[in-house]
Amino acid sequence: MIICRDLCKEYAHGSARKQVLRNVNLEIRPGEKLALLGRNGAGKSTLIKLIGGxxxxxxGQIKRHMTVSWPLGFxxxxxxxxxxYDNARFIARIYRRPYAEIKAYVEEFTELGAMLKMPVKTYSSGMRARLAFALSLAIEFDCYLIDEIILVGDQNFNRKCHIELFEKRADRAMILASHSTEIIRESCNRAALIKDTVLTTYDSVDEAVALYQAL
Amino acid sequence: MQLSTLQKLRVGWEIQVRVIHALMIRELITRFGRENIGFLWIMAEPLLFGVLVAAMWRVLHGPTEHGMSVIAFAVTGYIPVTLFRHGVSRSISIFSVNSSLLYHRQVKILDLILARFLVEMAGGMMAYVFLAAVLMVFGEFPVPADLGLLVAGWMLYAAFTLALALVIAPLSEMSEVLEKFMPVTTYIMIPVSGLFSMAAWIAPGVRQYFLWSPFVNAMEMMRKGIWGETITVYYNIWNPIWCSLVIGMIGLALCRRVRKTLTVQ
Incomplete structure (x- = not known):
């Protein structure tokens, strides 16, 4: 369970201030797949960053009673x-997992082959997405935070993600920020819409999507 | 599962040690790569600096000064100063440069400072030991009279450098002006870093002010540890301890404050 209580986030630059989120109250239960909807700049990524710490x-306050992945994004x-490989090694070290295991999983899941020996800055966004997903799936979290990135993969990657995330790990929770109403309808069972710094949750995904499309 | 406070502390400590270890390895790989001598480059820069300055001093000042070998005097002065200058300059903007690491919740901003500082310290100390050993073979460096005092001086010098880094890192995120002033400030601080002169060479009236500098106190300790009874030193061990504690505490408070408003890309 993740509980957000009265979250407010404000950015300040010099004397300019911008309120991004106001009094957000949100609970994510184990196994729940929450879609995060809102226009560009509404605060979806900000909320994901707050939940990810x-x-x-x-x-305001965030209580995490389950393990939460780092925000998977661009x-x-x-x-x-x-x-x-070095990134995988670093992540294996800080999450205390055997590197050999992580390495094997990353090689199999990403299918990046020799590219894994290249600096990550030379990767395309699709390749980055593969690596990010592979690492977080190898570590295993109770809740995955996914910021847009699920859309950049090719067919083969999307199929793999679907199997690994929605079939094999159907019991895990997920917060998915996305503009793709198709993916959201398919994979989420609850939705939240951020509009004018205020977050509203809906038990019906279709209802939230309809409101989002009317924005 | 409820953990007692002590258990929580132990778990937290264990995580931080692991994170700092991973960060140090990452720092070494990104900065020095795996080619040729690899991470040994960390001591190359202070080493080169020490050697060249010592050679220059040897030419300008002759073989000895106040009964001390000029080469050894320059080496013992310059290598710690390199730690100070690098430690400070590397802590500027350290949070925003490394912000992608903060995606992993167990990485705390203090770990970023500590990891970089420890890499710099290891480099400086390795260069110091290496150079001292080589110079001893040629009779240009005395066998330390009091190793404990030498190490204690080094540790206090390093502790004060760390305290400064803890303050400068958050301040550099708060103000861009500071960033511009830092290089010139570290340069101006060189005379009070204990590098050029011993307290004993300074007129008694000025000496007391000179001894306000924690760096001077620590440097005097190091040199006493090396030359022992052959030189006169002035130091108060509490000066660097208190200065490091007070400034370090201010730094920790600033870090905590800055973390709340830190924007992570």
Missing amino acids: VEMPTS AGGFQGSLTG
């Missing part, structure tokens, strides 16, 4: 100057 809320989590 990457950034700190201006006020930025962050990797060090561009290191190779895929």
Whole structure:
């Protein structure tokens, strides 16, 4: 279970301030697949970063009673100057997992072959997505935070993700920020819509998607 | 499962040790790569600096000064100063440069500072030991009279450098002006880093002010540890200890504050 209570996030630059999220209350139960909807800049990534502990809320509290992945997205989590293998080694070390296991899983899941010996900054966004998913699936979390990145893969990758994430790990929770209503309808069982800094949750995904499309 | 506070502390400590270890390895790989001598490069820079400056001093000042070998004097002065200058300059903008690491919750901003500092310290100390050993063979470096005092001086010098890094890292995120002033500030601080002169060479009226600098106190300890009874030194061991503690505490508070508003790409 993840509980967010009265989360507020404000960014300040010089004297300019911007309120991104206001009094967000949210609970994510084990196994729940929550879709995060909202227009560009609505605060989806910010909320995911707060839940992932990457950034700190201006006020409010987050309690994590299950293990939460780092936000899987286009930025962050990797060090561009290191190779895929070095990144895997780093992650194995800080999450205390045997490197051999992680390495084998990454090689099999990503199918990147010799590219794993190249710096991550030379990867395409699809290749990064493969590596990010492989590493987080190899570590095993109770809740996966996915920021857009699920869309960039090719057919083969999407199929693999589907099997690994939605079939083999159907018991895990997930928060998925995406603009693809198709993927959301297919894979989520609850939805939240962020509009004007306020988050509203809906038990019906279709209802939330309809509201989102009307924005 | 409920853990007692002590158990939580132990688990937390174990995680931080693991994270710092991983960060240090990453730092070594990104900075020095795996080609040729690899991570041994960490001592190459302080070593080169020490050797060249010592050679220059030898030419300018002759073989000895106040009964000390000029080469040994320069080496003992310059290598710690390299630690100070690198330690400070490497802590500038350290959080934003490494922000992608903060995606992993167990990586704390203090780990970033500590990992870099430890790499710099290891480099400086390795260069120091290596150079001292080589110079001893040629009779240019005395066998340390009091190894304990030498090590204690080094540790206090390093501790104060770390305390400065803890303050400068968060401040550099708060203000861009600081970043511009840092290089010139470290340069101006060189005279009070204990590098050029011993407290005993300074006029008594000025000496007391000179001894306000924690660096000078630590440097005097190191040199006493090396030359022993043959030189006169002035130091107060509490000066670097207190300065490091107070400045370090301020640094920790600033780090905590900055973490709340840190924007991670």
